[in-house]
Amino acid sequence: MQKTNLDLVIEKKAAAVKALDLIESGMIVGLGTGSTVKFFVESLVEKVRAGLNIKTVSTSNAIGALSESLEIEVVELNAVEKIDVTIDGADEVDSQLNGIKGGGGALLYEKIVASSSHKNIWIVDSSKFVKQLGNFPLPVEVVPFGSNHTFAKLVQLGYNSKFRMEDNRNFISDGGHNIIDLKLKKIVYPLKINNELQLIPGVVETGLFLNICDMVIIGRGKDCEIIESERIKTD
Numbered sequence: 001m002q003k004t005n006l007d008l009v010i011e012k013k014a015a016a017v018k019a020l021d022l023i024e025s026g027m028i029v030g031l032g033t034g035s036t037v038k039f040f041v042e043s044l045v046e047k048v049r050a051g052l053n054i055k056t057v058s059t060s061n062a063i064g065a066l067s068e069s070l071e072i073e074v075v076e077l078n079a080v081e082k083i084d085v086t087i088d089g090a091d092e093v094d095s096q097l098n099g100i101k102g103g104g105g106a107l108l109y110e111k112i113v114a115s116s117s118h119k120n121i122w123i124v125d126s127s128k129f130v131k132q133l134g135n136f137p138l139p140v141e142v143v144p145f146g147s148n149h150t151f152a153k154l155v156q157l158g159y160n161s162k163f164r165m166e167d168n169r170n171f172i173s174d175g176g177h178n179i180i181d182l183k184l185k186k187i188v189y190p191l192k193i194n195n196e197l198q199l200i201p202g203v204v205e206t207g208l209f210l211n212i213c214d215m216v217i218i219g220r221g222k223d224c225e226i227i228e229s230e231r232i233k234t235d
Contacts (some may be wrong), residue, residue: 011125011219016040018217018224019087019123025053028080030113032088033060033106036123040087045070059113060106061174086117090124091136093216097229102139102207105173114212122216129218134187139207140180147178150202177204
C-alpha cells in the first residue's frame with residue numbers, strides 16, 4: 001500500500017527523534033537542511049532547554065534562523081576546529097549509503113560541513129531509501145558567470161538538464177550560485193558521473209554525496225531502521 005504524506009511525516013519525525021539519542025553535551029553539532037532536519041531541530045530544543053549543552057553549525061540560512069529563534073546556539077563553521085556529528089536529510093540514499101542531496105538548494109554548504117564532521121548521520125523517511133540512485137533529479141551548483149555556457153556543456157555531454165527556477169528567475173543558493181537539475185532516471189556509476197561533472201568549468205559542486213554518510217536512520221512507520229556504513233563496521 002502506497003504511503004500517504006501523513007505516513008511519511010510520521011516517519012520523518014520518528015527518524016528525527018531517534019537521532020537525538022546520539023547527541024551529547026559538549027558536542028558541536030552540524031545541522032543539515034530540509035523538512036526532516038526541521039523536525040530534528042524542533043525536537044532538539046526540548047533537550048537544550050532541559051540542560052543539553054551544545055553548539056551548532058548550520059548548513060543553510062533557513063535552519064540557522066530556525067535554530068536561533070528557538071535559542072539553540074549557532075556558530076560559524078570557521079569558529080570551530082571540528083564538528084562531532086552532523087544530522088542531515090537526503091533526497092535519496094541507497095544501501096551503500098551513497099546519496100543525492102540538494103533538493104533544498106544547500107548542497108555546497110552541506111558538503112562542506114559534512115567533510116568537516118567526524119560523523120555524518122542522515123535521517124529519512126522510507127520513501128528516500130532506494131535500490132538505485134537517480135530517480136530524484138541530481139542538483140549541480142554552478143557559478144552564475146557563464147552559467148548558460150556551463151548548461152550547454154552539460155547538454156553536450158548528454159545530460160537532461162534544467163535550470164532550477166524560483167519566482168520566474170534562476171534559483172540562487174545561499175552561496176550565491178545557480179542550480180541546474182539533471183534528470184538521469186538512474187545512476188549506475190555515481191563516482192564516474194560525479195568526476196565528469198566536477199571537471200566542467202563553472203561547476204562548484206554536485207549533489208552526489210559518496211562515501212560520506214556513516215549512518216542512516218530510516219523511519220518505518222513509528223519505528224526506525226538503522227544502517228551503518230561498512231566503514232564503521234570494519235573500524
